[in-house]
Amino acid sequence: MEYVLKTTQLSKLFSGVPAVNRANMNVKRGDIYGFIGRNGAGKTTMLRMVVGLASPTSGEMELFGSKDLNTQRARFGSIIEAPALYPFMTAKDNMEVQRRLIGNPQKDEIKQLLKTVGLDDTGNKKVRNFSLGMKQRLSIALALLGKPDVLILDEPTNGLDPMGIMEIRELVTKLNRENGITFIISSHILGELSKMATNYGIINKGILVEEFSSEQLEERCKKCILIKTPKCPEVTVILDEIAAPGSYEVVDGNTIRLYQYMDNPSYVNQEITRRGVYVDAISVEGQDLEGYFMDLMGGIDRE
Amino acid sequence: MNNLLSADFFKLFRRKSFYICLAILLVLIVISAIATKTLINTEALPADQLESMGFNISDMSAANQLAATFADSDTFSLLMAIFVSLFICTDYSSGAIKNTCSRGYSRWKIYLSKLTTAWFVAAVYIVSSIIVRYLAYGSLFEYGTITSGMMTEFLMICGAELLIFMALSSIFVFISTLAKNPGIAIAVNVSLSMFVALILQLLDMFSKLDVNFSKYWLVSISAEISHFDIAEGVIVRVLMVSAAYIVAFMTFGFSLFQNEDIKV
Secondary structure, eight states: OOEEEEEEEEEEEETTEEEEEEEOOEEETTOEEEEEOOTTSSHHHHHHHHHTSSOOSEEEEEETTBSOHHHHHTTEEEEOSSOOOOTTSBHHHHHHHHHHHHTOOOTHHHHHHHHHTTOTTOTTOBGGGSOHHHHHHHHHHHHHTTOOSEEEEESTTTTOOHHHHHHHHHHHHHHHHHHOOEEEEEESOHHHHHTTOSEEEEEETTEEEEEEEHHHHHHHHOOEEEEEOSOHHHHHHHHHHHSOTTOEEEEETTEEEEOSOTTOHHHHHHHHHHTTOOOSEEEEEOOOHHHHHHHHHHHHHHO | OHHHHHHHHHHHHHOHHHHHHHHHHHHHHHHHHHHHHHHHHHTOSOHHHHHHTTOOTTOOOHHHHGGGGGTTHHHHHHHHHHHHHHHHHHHHHSSTHHHHHTTTOOHHHHHHHHHHHHHHHHHHHHHHHHHHHHHHHHHHSOOOOOOHHHHHHHHHHHHHHHHHHHHHHHHHHHHHHHHOSHHHHHHHHHHHHHHHHHHHHHHHHHOOSSOOGGGGSHHHHHHHTSSSSOOTTHHHHHHHHHHHHHHHHHHHHHHHHHHOOOOO
8 A cells, every 4th residue: 555645753843842742644546535533633733844844853754655744745736824825816817826846837727626616607807806715725626736646735725615615525525536636634523524534634733643434433432232231251242142143242341332222222231131231331432533533532531 | 846836837827827926017117218218308407407307308218228227226126026926825825835835845945936936027027127127218218329348337237237136026925924914914025115115214314323234225325226337345335234134034034944844
């Protein structure tokens, strides 16, 4: 599996205070990597180091398996923080500056991309007169010029209305699916990210605390009946009788998760006790993604 | 590097301020020619007083006036200061500098591209000023004859003036990169072009040191070579001073831009 981004113990200190602290970030080709953290957690600082706007205080970074970062950065497109556009120019002129910057000889691509982001009919309207959503979409078009392999979007839905957010989401999903572009998207709007991300990285107070796939996340958020008992072997025998094969898992010596009968946990309890086995606790567990992330962040904060 | 220059030049030609500053410069040259003509025609001032003000009223031909294009270098440097500040700082105020710096170009190339664009602006302003002054004085007075000796000296003056304004641009680009804010950059750069010459003149008047500070400031030396028959050695000093400024401020600029985080 090819990694488009791999950092090792990457740190950035501002006046001795770490904004990013020994982060090991791994993004595989084809991922939509949701980079999650609260405001000020270090997301933007991390992304700025990746694209070369800030230099790391320590640590290492590889882009496409190479340490020749400047060469590989030409394969990246990015929008870091607010849209970066010339207000006195039209959408087309802004695109032209970027086209020249990346040395892309194909002028047709500008028209094509403006159409993709729905800005092909803005004519001579100057960017200063664009709405935030239009600016955001134009930034995405700019970042897409030259067909980058990776697109980094830092809070791309900030300030957008629900329709704008949906448009960005659909665009990201489409580009990932059809053009194979890898996305790294930072956000603190978890519900939005969870609709498109295939992998996640959680950063809190500069520390990249965890990386996991959407499957792993789904697994963690899956609803289940949590059975706490010192008699796990006996309970599993009973579950083999009453539940479908593979519908439960033994988490540790005292805990079993059952993914069946969520609407009728008393039946499970009744069946277990009827066979003379007692449990310490039986409850329905599970939460939505947002709740999971909030718990994770809260957990980190408490540690 | 070609890509960077291509993008910077595209931005340059899309900027209204580039044309506005140039237009102001050229209009001022024309107004100055008309004012001179009026002053001489109306005989509002005696001839000897006009001579003492730097007017060679015995020969006001365009040919003879060519070298005097840079006599009012304050205005020239003022407009350069304003334009360069706007050109460099817009990249920061709009955040567009991020688009350049995140595309894998080395920082020194990005800086050099901006510096080259500013030098180009200086060259355009210089050439336009010469042409407009020649045409203005030619149509108001007479065109006169440019001898081969005059042409040689004039080309030498032009080269030296170009180097002076490249040096000034290097300072303006450095200050603008440091300030990042158009307002602050314009304030500092305009102050530099307007007041440093004045301060150095005062210093020369009152200093007991055996140094003529004005000889080493770009705006002052620009005015110093704005006539024919320049004393021997002056051009060499001008070239050396200008080159020193260019090297110094390029070095400062490179090291500043190389090491800084882009925080817009």
